[in-house]
Amino acid sequence: MASNQLKKEMTMMTYKNIFRTMTLACAVVALSTSCKFEQDDLFEESASLRLTHQNENIKSRLVAESDASKNGWLIQYFVAGTDDYQFEGFNLFGRFYDNGKVTLASDHRYLRDGNANKYTEHTSTYDMLSEEGTVLSFNTWNDILTVFVDPVDPTKAPGSLISNGEGMYGDHNLVLKKFSENEILFYGERHTAITRMIPCDRPWQQYIADTKALKNRISSTSLNNYYVICGSDTMYFVGLSKGLYVYSERIVDPLNKKSLSCVFTPRGFRNENPETIKGVSFQEFSIDNDTTALYSEDGKVKVVACWDNYMANHAAIWELDSTLFTASQKAIASEINTMLKSFNTGWSLKSIGIGKSTGGNSVNGLVFTCYTNTAKTKTNTLGIESVIKRIAYGKLGINTAADATTDKNMNTVVAKVPEFVNKVKEFAVTLNGVYDVTPNDYFLPTGGTFTATNGGTTFKLN
Amino acid sequence: MVSCSEDDDFTESIFNTTKGAVDKDASTAPFDQWLYDNFVVPYNTEIQYKFNFPASSLEYQLTPADYKKSQLLSHFIKYLFYDVYNKYGGDDFMKKYGPRIFHYIGSVAYAPTTGTETLGYASAGVKITLINVNNMKFWTPTNEYTNADMEALNKDQFHVMHHEFSHILHQTKTYPVTFGQITPDTYEPRGWQDRDSILTHQLGYLTHYGSSAIYEDFVETLSCTITDTDYRWMSTIIEACLNGGVKDGDKEQVYALIDSLGIRKFDDPNMMWNNFTIYKESALNSETKKYEETGRYVPDFHLTEARSKSESTLKFDQVKKITSFKDFLDNWVEIDRENKAAGINAILKKISIAQKWHEEKWGLKLFELRREVRNRQDSINSFVRNNVTIYDYQ
Numbered sequence: 001m002a003s004n005q006l007k008k009e010m011t012m013m014t015y016k017n018i019f020r021t022m023t024l025a026c027a028v029v030a031l032s033t034s035c036k037f038e039q040d041d042l043f044e045e046s047a048s049l050r051l052t053h054q055n056e057n058i059k060s061r062l063v064a065e066s067d068a069s070k071n072g073w074l075i076q077y078f079v080a081g082t083d084d085y086q087f088e089g090f091n092l093f094g095r096f097y098d099n100g101k102v103t104l105a106s107d108h109r110y111l112r113d114g115n116a117n118k119y120t121e122h123t124s125t126y127d128m129l130s131e132e133g134t135v136l137s138f139n140t141w142n143d144i145l146t147v148f149v150d151p152v153d154p155t156k157a158p159g160s161l162i163s164n165g166e167g168m169y170g171d172h173n174l175v176l177k178k179f180s181e182n183e184i185l186f187y188g189e190r191h192t193a194i195t196r197m198i199p200c201d202r203p204w205q206q207y208i209a210d211t212k213a214l215k216n217r218i219s220s221t222s223l224n225n226y227y228v229i230c231g232s233d234t235m236y237f238v239g240l241s242k243g244l245y246v247y248s249e250r251i252v253d254p255l256n257k258k259s260l261s262c263v264f265t266p267r268g269f270r271n272e273n274p275e276t277i278k279g280v281s282f283q284e285f286s287i288d289n290d291t292t293a294l295y296s297e298d299g300k301v302k303v304v305a306c307w308d309n310y311m312a313n314h315a316a317i318w319e320l321d322s323t324l325f326t327a328s329q330k331a332i333a334s335e336i337n338t339m340l341k342s343f344n345t346g347w348s349l350k351s352i353g354i355g356k357s358t359g360g361n362s363v364n365g366l367v368f369t370c371y372t373n374t375a376k377t378k379t380n381t382l383g384i385e386s387v388i389k390r391i392a393y394g395k396l397g398i399n400t401a402a403d404a405t406t407d408k409n410m411n412t413v414v415a416k417v418p419e420f421v422n423k424v425k426e427f428a429v430t431l432n433g434v435y436d437v438t439p440n441d442y443f444l445p446t447g448g449t450f451t452a453t454n455g456g457t458t459f460k461l462n
Numbered sequence: 463m464v465s466c467s468e469d470d471d472f473t474e475s476i477f478n479t480t481k482g483a484v485d486k487d488a489s490t491a492p493f494d495q496w497l498y499d500n501f502v503v504p505y506n507t508e509i510q511y512k513f514n515f516p517a518s519s520l521e522y523q524l525t526p527a528d529y530k531k532s533q534l535l536s537h538f539i540k541y542l543f544y545d546v547y548n549k550y551g552g553d554d555f556m557k558k559y560g561p562r563i564f565h566y567i568g569s570v571a572y573a574p575t576t577g578t579e580t581l582g583y584a585s586a587g588v589k590i591t592l593i594n595v596n597n598m599k600f601w602t603p604t605n606e607y608t609n610a611d612m613e614a615l616n617k618d619q620f621h622v623m624h625h626e627f628s629h630i631l632h633q634t635k636t637y638p639v640t641f642g643q644i645t646p647d648t649y650e651p652r653g654w655q656d657r658d659s660i661l662t663h664q665l666g667y668l669t670h671y672g673s674s675a676i677y678e679d680f681v682e683t684l685s686c687t688i689t690d691t692d693y694r695w696m697s698t699i700i701e702a703c704l705n706g707g708v709k710d711g712d713k714e715q716v717y718a719l720i721d722s723l724g725i726r727k728f729d730d731p732n733m734m735w736n737n738f739t740i741y742k743e744s745a746l747n748s749e750t751k752k753y754e755e756t757g758r759y760v761p762d763f764h765l766t767e768a769r770s771k772s773e774s775t776l777k778f779d780q781v782k783k784i785t786s787f788k789d790f791l792d793n794w795v796e797i798d799r800e801n802k803a804a805g806i807n808a809i810l811k812k813i814s815i816a817q818k819w820h821e822e823k824w825g826l827k828l829f830e831l832r833r834e835v836r837n838r839q840d841s842i843n844s845f846v847r848n849n850v851t852i853y854d855y856q
Contacts, residue, residue, distance in 0.1 A: 163573030
């Protein structure tokens with residue numbers, strides 16, 4: 001440190017000498033040519049004073065927004081991650097006090113002492129340092145933030161050293177990148193961990209609850225794939241629910257894939273860094289009012305869950321709304337019901353649906369759910385395979401082939417009532433066609449309307 | 463001649479000149495005042511308990527220290543370190559020779575390439591960096607320190623303090639060249655961490671790290687003498703005598719060392735050194751698939767370590783159960799007639815040189831320091847209870 005200071009002083013002296021020499025030379029020129037020489041001042045203050053004043057300004061802003069009448073700061077924090085581990089973004093909250101105290105809070109999964117995923121607050125100290133620029137330093141241990149810096153295995157912390165002693169490559173010394181009234185950006189002094197601070201628009205626990213609700217609304221382990229659409233171009237997100245997902249050119253065997261981290265917000269999610277699709281930039285997405293999609297800052301890029309693929313491949317059995325059956329369909333269904341009774345007097349048709357049958361040799365396709373006792377307290381399913389295929393966004397095709405496979409339960413009925421299979425196929429064929437599909441939920445549908453556009457019969461799944 | 467430049471008007475300073483040495487408004491003011499009164503004023507020493515990034519090592523991934531543990535550690539530094547040296551070195555001793563800066567690091571300092579963990583380091587005779595402060599057990603009235611806690615504190619904190627301070631001392635007045643001539647051929651700067659305790663002690667080193675370089679060996683000799691527990695000392699002595707034998711006169715000196723160290727309950731049959739078993743080590747030959755004797759004896763308390771450090775599969779055959787250290791040293795340990803033995807002979811010589819250097823250069827008596835530190839450690843709970851105030855942020 002001492003040698004660095006010495007080096008700086010010597011450098012300043014050298015500059016001063018050069019300046020003197022240059023000034024003298026200019027004076028000679030000025031005297032001989034009678035020209036006036038003026039040097040424009042680019043800044044009114046010295047660099048050190050400017051830095052000092054900037055630190056004071058930032059501290060004032062941090063403290064002002066931390067007033068008890070306000071909600072403090074939302075801190076969107078991204079660790080750099082290591083070769084072995086990549087991480088999602090984290091929502092932290094902070095209140096900064098003039099006396100150097102800072103209270104941070106979060107409910108992130110790396111909190112220790114049994115606090116993982118529980119709302120926790122911890123107080124420590126901070127300072128504004130003048131180094132190569134303004135540095136916000138969290139300089140004593142804080143349970144909320146410094147766990148990201150600790151060189152222990154994050155999956156086993158505390159206590160166990162990670163094999164390479166790296167931890168998560170978080171930073172607790174943050175170098176100022178951008179400062180405005182409502183947004184302060186930092187990058188980590190050592191690992192360039194990205195930190196964005198904005199005034200929190202609601203109480204912290206409310207923010208956490210609202211964010212969780214939105215996250216659960218738009219992502220789930222069942223439906224976790226998304227289209228990223230910009231005009232006629234489409235890319236894909238896979239795995240959004242973890243906050244760390246893959247951005248690629250296709251879902252299966254992804255091309256040009258990139259791992260992206262994000263933090264969730266009460267309105268959507270924000271990526272660690274801006275990304276582009278065909279030259280159009282996006283970073284933060286917010287859900288639209290009709291909750292069909294998330295839109296980027298300028299609305300040019302939208303994120304839509306791959307609900308159509310999900311509807312084509314889901315396992316749950318969604319029932320066809322029998323009130324919308326055509327007369328022909330009603331008649332076939334009635335005959336199926338009669339045949340079931342001839343198979344077993346206690347049996348009757350409960351519903352016809354689409355999904356995966358539950359018996360042996362189960363199939364995806366059309367599923368006939370039957371009551372198997374007269375009290376109608378027990379059910380069983382009979383399945384016939386149908387191919388349900390995504391044709392384009394929001395457009396599905398259904399086809400049950402003449403030689404479609406049937407499951408074990410269906411075969412048992414057919415063994416006793418051979419004509420049963422033909423009746424089932426007769427019904428299935430009424431659905432063969434291409435449909436425009438409107439889901440009942442664009443992020444996790446449990447049904448929807450299938451409007452026939454080429455063959456088939458319009459129907460509704462509940 | 464005309465003036466070419468004008469001096470700046472120093473109308474504004476980048477330094478805050480409105481606050482005193484201790485910022486009374488700071489959230490940490492009470493502790494800062496305590497540090498000022500107990501370290502800055504008497505010793506001109508700064509305790510940097512707040513993480514100082516430019517002054518930290520980029521070799522490691524490091525975290526800030528916990529505020530309350532930093533306070534506790536600062537009290538320990540005063541009680542177990544400064545006050546001890548002042549008592550025996552004179553009131554000015556630490557003013558003259560004490561480090562100017564302590565820097566606390568909360569986390570471990572783990573070196574990925576070597577798999578080693580650094581516990582502290584001293585820089586240019588000026589600064590001591592203490593690492594892993596957050597791993598300290600925090601004292602509370604309902605959770606006081608036990609013997610096991612003290613052993614951990616001794617190993618992770620107190621030993622490190624004395625180790626690093628010894629560096630500062632020898633960076634001020636160098637140690638005798640003869641120290642490095644005792645075991646000149648077996649220092650291993652890169653692979654010291656791969657040695658097990660049996661080999662380390664057999665080669666004449668008190669610790670693995672001591673076998674990395676002469677200057678580390680020297681300060682380990684000092685710091686182990688001051689802070690090592692009876693258990694560690696006796697296990698070291700046993701292993702240093704176990705393989706290779708001892709030279710004439712060493713046995714008498716071992717007893718003298720034990721006496722100087724003040725080993726407690728030396729004759730107690732329940733103590734480890736009066737109740738251990740010696741095994742003969744064999745290693746599996748990967749080609750012949752047969753076990754071959756390595757020629758090494760291993761005590762039961764280090765069988766696990768021997769296995770973990772060996773690249774071969776090891777087998778141990780019991781040789782003798784020891785029920786008395788005296789019986790072990792007097793009757794089992796052989797005199798090396800070929801005069802090749804290093805082990806305890808080297809350790810005894812090193813302690814002797816270190817002890818003499820301490821006394822001649824600094825007016826300190828090594829074993830006196832040990833006794834003082836141990837006595838203070840014995841009363842650590844009452845010390846904390848009666849003398850230490852831990853502040854919250856205000």
